[in-house]
Amino acid sequence: MLNISDLTKKFDEKVAVDDVSLQIKPGEIFSLIGPNSSGKTTIVKTIAGLLHPDAGVVTVGGNDVVAKPLETKSVIGYIPDEPVVWGGMTGEEFLHFVGALYGLSESLRTKKVAELLPVFSLQGLEKEYFENYSRGNKQKFTILAALLHEPKLLLIDEPIVGLDPESAAIAKTQFTQFAKQGGAVLLVTHTLSVAEDIATRIGVLKEGKLLSTGTLSELRKKANAGSTATLEEIYAVLTHA
Amino acid sequence: MFFLLFQYAARSFKRFFVKNRAAKIITVFGFFVVFAFLVTVVYFGFRAGFQYIGKDLFFGDALFLYIVELFLLVSFILVVASALISGMFALFQGGDSPPLLASPRYQWKPVLVFLRMFLSSLWPLLAIILPALFAIGNVYGLPLAGFILSIISVVLVIALGVMWAMATLFIIAWVLYFLGRRSARFLTFRNFTEVVALSFLLQLFLVWGRVTTVDLVKFFQARVLDVATPDLSPFLEQFSVLPTHFSAMTIYLSRTGDLGTAFSYPLYFVPVVLSGALALYLLGKHHLILWELFQEHAAPIVGRAFSVSRLGSFLLRCSRGSSGAIVGKETIAFMRNSRGLLWLGFILLIWFLQLGASRILSHGLGTERVSGDMIPSFVGTFQFAVIIYFVSMFVLRFAFPSFSSERKTSWIVGSAPVSLGVVFISKLRFFTLLFSALTVAFALLSVFVAGFSSFLAFLFVLVIVLATFVLTTYGLSLGAIFPNFESDDPEVLSTTLPGLGFIFGALGYGAFGAYALGLLWRGGSFVPLALFVTLSFLAVFVLVRLAQQSLSRAEF
Numbered sequence: 001m002l003n004i005s006d007l008t009k010k011f012d013e014k015v016a017v018d019d020v021s022l023q024i025k026p027g028e029i030f031s032l033i034g035p036n037s038s039g040k041t042t043i044v045k046t047i048a049g050l051l052h053p054d055a056g057v058v059t060v061g062g063n064d065v066v067a068k069p070l071e072t073k074s075v076i077g078y079i080p081d082e083p084v085v086w087g088g089m090t091g092e093e094f095l096h097f098v099g100a101l102y103g104l105s106e107s108l109r110t111k112k113v114a115e116l117l118p119v120f121s122l123q124g125l126e127k128e129y130f131e132n133y134s135r136g137n138k139q140k141f142t143i144l145a146a147l148l149h150e151p152k153l154l155l156i157d158e159p160i161v162g163l164d165p166e167s168a169a170i171a172k173t174q175f176t177q178f179a180k181q182g183g184a185v186l187l188v189t190h191t192l193s194v195a196e197d198i199a200t201r202i203g204v205l206k207e208g209k210l211l212s213t214g215t216l217s218e219l220r221k222k223a224n225a226g227s228t229a230t231l232e233e234i235y236a237v238l239t240h241a
Numbered sequence: 242m243f244f245l246l247f248q249y250a251a252r253s254f255k256r257f258f259v260k261n262r263a264a265k266i267i268t269v270f271g272f273f274v275v276f277a278f279l280v281t282v283v284y285f286g287f288r289a290g291f292q293y294i295g296k297d298l299f300f301g302d303a304l305f306l307y308i309v310e311l312f313l314l315v316s317f318i319l320v321v322a323s324a325l326i327s328g329m330f331a332l333f334q335g336g337d338s339p340p341l342l343a344s345p346r347y348q349w350k351p352v353l354v355f356l357r358m359f360l361s362s363l364w365p366l367l368a369i370i371l372p373a374l375f376a377i378g379n380v381y382g383l384p385l386a387g388f389i390l391s392i393i394s395v396v397l398v399i400a401l402g403v404m405w406a407m408a409t410l411f412i413i414a415w416v417l418y419f420l421g422r423r424s425a426r427f428l429t430f431r432n433f434t435e436v437v438a439l440s441f442l443l444q445l446f447l448v449w450g451r452v453t454t455v456d457l458v459k460f461f462q463a464r465v466l467d468v469a470t471p472d473l474s475p476f477l478e479q480f481s482v483l484p485t486h487f488s489a490m491t492i493y494l495s496r497t498g499d500l501g502t503a504f505s506y507p508l509y510f511v512p513v514v515l516s517g518a519l520a521l522y523l524l525g526k527h528h529l530i531l532w533e534l535f536q537e538h539a540a541p542i543v544g545r546a547f548s549v550s551r552l553g554s555f556l557l558r559c560s561r562g563s564s565g566a567i568v569g570k571e572t573i574a575f576m577r578n579s580r581g582l583l584w585l586g587f588i589l590l591i592w593f594l595q596l597g598a599s600r601i602l603s604h605g606l607g608t609e610r611v612s613g614d615m616i617p618s619f620v621g622t623f624q625f626a627v628i629i630y631f632v633s634m635f636v637l638r639f640a641f642p643s644f645s646s647e648r649k650t651s652w653i654v655g656s657a658p659v660s661l662g663v664v665f666i667s668k669l670r671f672f673t674l675l676f677s678a679l680t681v682a683f684a685l686l687s688v689f690v691a692g693f694s695s696f697l698a699f700l701f702v703l704v705i706v707l708a709t710f711v712l713t714t715y716g717l718s719l720g721a722i723f724p725n726f727e728s729d730d731p732e733v734l735s736t737t738l739p740g741l742g743f744i745f746g747a748l749g750y751g752a753f754g755a756y757a758l759g760l761l762w763r764g765g766s767f768v769p770l771a772l773f774v775t776l777s778f779l780a781v782f783v784l785v786r787l788a789q790q791s792l793s794r795a796e797f
Contacts, residue, residue, distance in 0.1 A: 080652045086570070086650055089574070097570050101566055
């Protein structure tokens with residue numbers, strides 16, 4: 001579903017992403033972990049079409065994100081790390097707006113909104129303004145907006161920041177179900193327990209380079225850690241090597 | 242605390258030049274060029290005006306006083322209106338208030354708000370008053386002491402304007418507080434905004450009634466009297482109760498050389514200002530209670546009061562594609578932005594004042610009125626230039642920062658399957674429709690005030706609509722070609738280098754249009770207007786292409 005080959009992205013002279021390659025198949029949840037400024041968000045934004053790659057090729061469903069941006073964007077659902085939306089817009093209006101951008105008809109949008117609001121028990125809150133929502137509720141609406149058009153690839157940047165434990169569990173279930181139904185997920189997070197819980201494969205990123213990828217057990221071997229080593233222990237070994 | 246704040250301001254100023262230093266130095270330089278240009282225009286404008294008035298030995302004195310009274314009054318109204326808008330947010334909204342209000346020095350908040358609003362109101366007015374006083378000195382001769390006295394009186398007027406606005410805000414807030422039995426029940430921003438707006442319009446209505454009932458016709462019939470100078474009492478009676486009268490008299494008496502009496506006016510006024518300061522202190526002493534209660538209604542501000550905001554919601558819900566959705570979103574973002582709306586109201590207020598002044602001048606002089614029949618080219622050209630100026634202000638404040646101010650929300654449209662070219666055209670549609678509606682309304686009012694013929698009126702409105710479209714395209718394109726992601730405050734973005742470039746271009750374009758239109762009205766050639774129209778369409782084509790190219794390379 002997602003194929004990244006030799007991706008490089010620079011900001012002036014600073015190399016943010018350095019020759020990164022990875023693939024995510026349908027049904028997979030791939031988690032990118034790494035310290036601050038390691039290039040995780042830059043990779044996600046490049047796939048989402050918010051940044052242009054300096055080198056390398058990124059394809060989504062076989063379409064190049066640079067050559068065919070509209071085709072690739074139409075199958076991606078993007079959840080940003082900062083859920084900032086116009087403060088004077090209600091949650092319901094936001095969902096309608098995003099749905100319309102993805103070409104959903106009014107009747108379909110109305111139906112989907114009614115279906116999605118109960119996922120996070122947001123019924124009754126949808127007519128409030130975004131500026132009145134807590135960070136967690138803003139995050140929940142952006143998750144719903146990403147699921148609205150039934151994407152094939154979910155790009156998730158820090159999925160559970162601001163969510164209460166119950167909502168975080170619901171979000172994790174949603175992502176897992178999405179993958180089970182054939183969707184591909186790229187999950188970028190600092191919360192290692194989330195990656196450990198739901199990722200089928202994990203990539204460790206540092207200073208723009210992809211140090212290692214694999215399943216949890218494969219990473220344990222690469223880090224020469226024991227069979228019960230947590231991802232936090234593996235991460236410490238791999239990023240300080 | 243004040244020293245710390247001063248240090249913070251100085252550091253912020255230094256930090257401003259850390260990134261994009263060259264562009265920012267050019268911006269500051271450009272700002273001073275614009276400023277110097279404005280000061281020069283004001284100086285020569287006033288000088289020409291006073292020279293003209295001075296030729297009339299009989300009415301010269303009286304007209305001078307009348308103009309100074311009107312000018313100071315309009316300035317006072319603008320200071321009050323501006324301070325009401327800024328003060329509402331600075332005194333009672335969250336923003337940067339919590340750290341100070343959570344500290345033991347919370348009672349200083351109203352003082353800081355006063356200082357900030359006073360200083361920000363002071364320099365634009367002085368930028369006009371100083372060259373005006375120099376022009377008075379050049380034409381009539383103004384002693385240094387008179388010059389200083391005049392400046393002091395104007396500074397007192399500005400202080401009074403800010404105090405008046407703050408006192409109005411506090412009184413209304415306290416009334417709402419006590420009406421709600423010391424609770425937050427009525428202390429919502431919506432109630433507050435509506436009552437403040439109503440109170441301001443009521444004050445304006447009272448002042449308007451007093452100013453426009455000056456019997457100019459009767460006054461000008463004084464020509465038949467066998468006296469050396471006209472009787473000033475009709476003016477003095479009308480203006481004596483206005484808060485700006487003392488300053489007008491100080492300037493008038495300084496000009497005539499009666500410095501002793503001129504000195505007495507501000508001297509009498511100092512106790513008034515001090516009493517006002519004491520009243521303001523008492524009203525603002527417990528400001529924290531009001532601020533806390535305002536926070537209980539977490540921010541559904543003005544938007545809900547306007548049915549047009551429901552139009553945005555309707556457009557969003559019913560949109561069949563991305564273009565309609567973006568127009569709906571723009572409508573919502575515009576109509577539910579209370580600060581933006583209040584500034585829109587402020588600019589409209591200035592525009593109405595200008596129209597009112599035109600009406601007083603053209604109709605207040607009875608049989609001697611300046612009518613469209615007498616000098617249509619002058620009136621039409623002037624009104625055209627005024628409308629272009631106000632459209633430019635709207636474009637600069639709303640359309641130009643449209644892309645840059647959406648930095649944090651750009652992920653929504655940026656990650657969606659929508660070409661940014663479509664986004665640009667949708668924004669252009671929205672702003673062109675909005676500004677055209679305003680300009681057509683004002684163009685028709687101008688036509689009514691000036692009394693144009695049908696053909697002139699038709700041509701006038703047509704050219705105005707074209708110019709609005711061009712200026713909107715110009716502002717939006719510049720904002721798209723030179724996005725600035727250092728700030729999302731439209732007021733800050735408007736003062737960047739591309740913003741200054743917009744002002745220069747817009748003023749030049751407006752001047753060319755006014756010249757072409759005036760020439761045609763005076764029976765001259767049609768060629769300049771044809772060239773103006775051709776260049777307008779060419780500019781739109783080039784700007785849209787450049788903006789779309791730039792957006793296709795944009796990163797968020």
